[in-house]
Amino acid sequence: MAPQLDGYFKQVDTLSSHFIERLRKAVAIPSISADEERRPDVVRMGAWLADELTALGAQVEQRPLGRQPGKEHLDLPPVVIARYGSDKNKRTILVYGHYDVQPAGKEDGWATEPFDLTIDDKGRMYGRGSTDDKGPVLGWLNAIEAHQKAGVDFPVNLLMCFEGMEEYGSEGLDDFINAEAKKYFADADAVCISDNYWLGTEKPCLTYGLRGCSYYSVELSGPGQDLHSGVFGGTAQEPMTDLVRILGSLVDTDGKIQIPGLAELVAPLTEEEKSLYDNISFTMDNLYESLGSQTSIYPDKENTLMGRWRFPSLSVHGVEGAFSQPGAKTVIPAKVIGKFSIRTVPNMEPEDVDRLVFKYVDEQFKKLGSKNTMKCTLQHSGKWWVASPKHWNFSAAGKAVERVWGVKPDLTREGGSIPVTLTFEQATGKNVLLLPMGSSTDAAHSINEKLDKRNYIEGIKLLGAYLHYVAEEPMTS
Ligand SMILES: C[C@H](N)C(=O)N[C@@H](Cc1c[nH]cn1)C(=O)O
Ligand SMILES: [Zn+2]
Numbered sequence: 001m002a003p004q005l006d007g008y009f010k011q012v013d014t015l016s017s018h019f020i021e022r023l024r025k026a027v028a029i030p031s032i033s034a035d036e037e038r039r040p041d042v043v044r045m046g047a048w049l050a051d052e053l054t055a056l057g058a059q060v061e062q063r064p065l066g067r068q069p070g071k072e073h074l075d076l077p078p079v080v081i082a083r084y085g086s087d088k089n090k091r092t093i094l095v096y097g098h099y100d101v102q103p104a105g106k107e108d109g110w111a112t113e114p115f116d117l118t119i120d121d122k123g124r125m126y127g128r129g130s131t132d133d134k135g136p137v138l139g140w141l142n143a144i145e146a147h148q149k150a151g152v153d154f155p156v157n158l159l160m161c162f163e164g165m166e167e168y169g170s171e172g173l174d175d176f177i178n179a180e181a182k183k184y185f186a187d188a189d190a191v192c193i194s195d196n197y198w199l200g201t202e203k204p205c206l207t208y209g210l211r212g213c214s215y216y217s218v219e220l221s222g223p224g225q226d227l228h229s230g231v232f233g234g235t236a237q238e239p240m241t242d243l244v245r246i247l248g249s250l251v252d253t254d255g256k257i258q259i260p261g262l263a264e265l266v267a268p269l270t271e272e273e274k275s276l277y278d279n280i281s282f283t284m285d286n287l288y289e290s291l292g293s294q295t296s297i298y299p300d301k302e303n304t305l306m307g308r309w310r311f312p313s314l315s316v317h318g319v320e321g322a323f324s325q326p327g328a329k330t331v332i333p334a335k336v337i338g339k340f341s342i343r344t345v346p347n348m349e350p351e352d353v354d355r356l357v358f359k360y361v362d363e364q365f366k367k368l369g370s371k372n373t374m375k376c377t378l379q380h381s382g383k384w385w386v387a388s389p390k391h392w393n394f395s396a397a398g399k400a401v402e403r404v405w406g407v408k409p410d411l412t413r414e415g416g417s418i419p420v421t422l423t424f425e426q427a428t429g430k431n432v433l434l435l436p437m438g439s440s441t442d443a444a445h446s447i448n449e450k451l452d453k454r455n456y457i458e459g460i461k462l463l464g465a466y467l468h469y470v471a472e473e474p475m476t477s
């Protein structure tokens, strides 16, 4: 089966340095979607990607997505869409990824410059976006190039959709996908997304579920300007004090969310589901390794996997306006904005979550009896997604994993969120598969994010092999 793969694999190995250089160029563009000042870099990154695709012979468009909601002075970065091949006798696979990244600065504690790809003697390639999601996005481009240079026929038509706002809630993309589902994306037979991670470092997986994410701000304000704490401490009610107490009331040390009614929205655990966790190759040592500590909530694998995949969690992310530099500045901040998010799961409807959150935060604030002003708002939300892995799209990916990695993949769910996954599924009516490239130790969103050279190069082979097996699968739906 798929006999041309040997030639393709050999070519990927031959081109490995070139592919790493391509990743280096991508990482060097600080395409941070959450930072207004970096918006030109996000746009530059999209343009660079479009140029690379054009050079490979794809038909590329950069489509505008309009103004950013709530920040109308800013244009959203364009979505880069491309088509490679239009042979009516071939299947068409739609792939999605994102070219924006999370914020990163050396001062956060990175050991290397975050936007300078740095490879250590173990082949770990450090850089913001290396695993999330520039490495996987380039994986598709590299697969095209290796086919061309190996003289191996590309087995499918490829439709590509790469966005620049995923790390900021995929603003504008839902409308675009819905509008193009029966136009640009009309030919798609299935969808594949490479934007999540293995559970450990050795065993690949195919992923059929994601948590949703509802992200909130709580703004506390009072004084007209920042104040001297010696002069005004003890005379003015402090916004930061109120905020800390509200944030501290949301969740306990063991991750139990304190918002009444939220737990009742979660689908009950069935006996059948319980038995699934047993067979997953995952150990607490895998968790400790990626956590970098042993500070886990649960001592066992089953509860840990359930805590990540099938129960909601609430995380407090930061406070805008608070003093955060080293030193001992004696300021009373006049306005502070706390940020927290809830990872949502079946059957939590985002509107119900919002209602419960707003009610609870309001009650907590009222209890404080503060004269300050509080405003709690939703920044963005994306819904959870769970699909059936019993589809030719998953069978093809399973065969590709066995061919490249020599093992059957685990079937996993993911604790993170990719808001447009559900949109692609509903808008196109096609099966969506998540096919990760990176591993559990990649530290996406964290300092020292990396992608192992082995995962990148074998991952390029995997994406290409998947397309070959897709072409061979009997079409059942
Ligand atoms: C899993 C994916 N690579 C990812 O990191 N997604 C983000 C999406 C998001 C949601 N709100 C803001 N960004 C994530 O799970 O945090
Ligand atoms: Zn991310």
Ligand SMILES: [Zn+2]
Residues within 6 Å of the ligand: 098, 132, 133, 166, 195
């Ligand atoms: Zn991502």
